[in-house]
Amino acid sequence: MADKVRSLQEVVASIPDGANLTFGGFAAYFTPLALVRELIRQGKRELEMTSVAECWVADYLAGAGRIRRVRFSNFMFEGLGRCQNFARGVERGEIEVEDYSHFAITSRLVAAGLGVPFLPIKPMAGTDLMRTRGFEAEKARPFACPFTGEPVLLVPAARPDVAVLHVARADRDGNSQLFGYTAVVEEQARAAQRVIVTTEEVVEDTVIRAQPELTVLPSFLVDAVVEVPFGAHPTGMYRYYDPHFEFMRDYYAASRDPAAFRAHLEEWVLGPADHWAYLRKVGLRRLLALRSDPGLGIARMHARTAT
């Protein structure tokens, strides 16, 4: 069994400026934000994203001025609204975007994962999504099915340089388990040329073997494993901790104003020397309060607002 465990600094140092990245995470959950904060701390720039809906990553990187191009379906903060930093970056012409429907961008990742050069799809035909050019070439090409003549669109396989995915637990070889929603992490892992997993905990092989049905990423898909407890904060991690809603609301309020967001970045991302300093700043009391109750599956403080 290979030992793929690396430090956060080391894996982030291996990501070059200008890399095309795809990130895990959906809505307010399992977003690899410890790694995103380290990308910002290390000064990584001119990054590209191939995204479905990784709103927190896009907004952090946009607010720090680190992304140049994004291929995506949608970014929105559930319960809060559109992503302010990202929207401002696009409105100011600092970020170029390539818009896709949800199924179209997913199909581009699926094609890469299947090892085929393209997939035929139907949606997007007849919309303005087809009238805007892609970064490299056409986003999709109209084509007549060679068997029936039915009009389809061919979408090219998308192979991001690196997929960064946050999981619940992994062994040292990279067999990775997620307990909640998995969104499109399997498609992203299969599509990317390199896969970095950040994990709440590195566990013994025997723990993984006890429940193999929870393994969403087998080791052969994973290149590096980084242990970062609370690595998705302020988003949540199912069965580990809830989203930190107050922090998210403060973030959103700051993101409405570039100067206020600059201050937020200084305080929470550039200021702390590393992930541990960040967690110390959030504070033990708060982190413990966010922890999931093993019986309830969520934090006790949120239990009273549930059904």
Added chain:
Amino acid sequence: MMTTDYTTEELMACAVSRELRDGELGFIGLGTGGRAFIYAVGIPSVAIELAHHRGVDFIAQYGVKLEPRIPEVPGCFTDANLLEWPCRAMILVEDCLDMFRRGMMDWGFVSGAQIDPYGNLNSVCIGDQKHPKVRLVGAIAQTDHCAQARHTMIIVPQERRVFVERVDFISGLGFGDGPGYRERYQHHGGGPGKVVTNLAVLGFHPQTKRMRVQSLHPGVTREQVEANTGFHLEIPDPIPTTPPPAPEEVELIRTRIDPRGVWLQAKVQ
């Protein structure tokens, strides 16, 4: 006997509900907050549950969750709460896509920032896509619903900035520029079915494919609709009135379907 004790959202939910038939399948996303949530998620959900109370076996799919118990919606949309919200199946993401691809989805419930006379929707940008005045959330699966659902139920606020002569960007295809447009692409889906707003229920002319008023909500005038629409709307004469919710329907919504106001008042954390 007419009752005036109902909210506009309750009326809209009842209007949507009347369009739903036995055995149909509909897809609802779970996103955003405030009015966008009420329109895209809350109103269709209450409509579906009202249909269930009438004995209509309408099948609702929320993302990957098949037929969750609508009144038991969690008051806080954490993953944990959503995962534990009782439902009949957790469908694979690929299967959600496939159900649209194979033309199995009867209704896609959609909304948008702009809509034009042919039911084309925009959720991408205000202004030019490369240099937008306002960058919006993006196409989401709206494009996919509009192409492949048998019909779409469009739920939007009726305002001049929403009802525009031309949308700035077509992200969800309605009838394009009119008759024959959708047919060129042989989309499986039939396009816009109904548009339900805070003022009216609207449909589309079978030949011209232009939006037209089907009924105005009680108390709403022709002038009010015209003042809030940025394009010419055909309005029948005499104008039918949207049936108001029956007192039993209002009672059901308030006591059984949405007692905590999660759906129609967006009382979500």
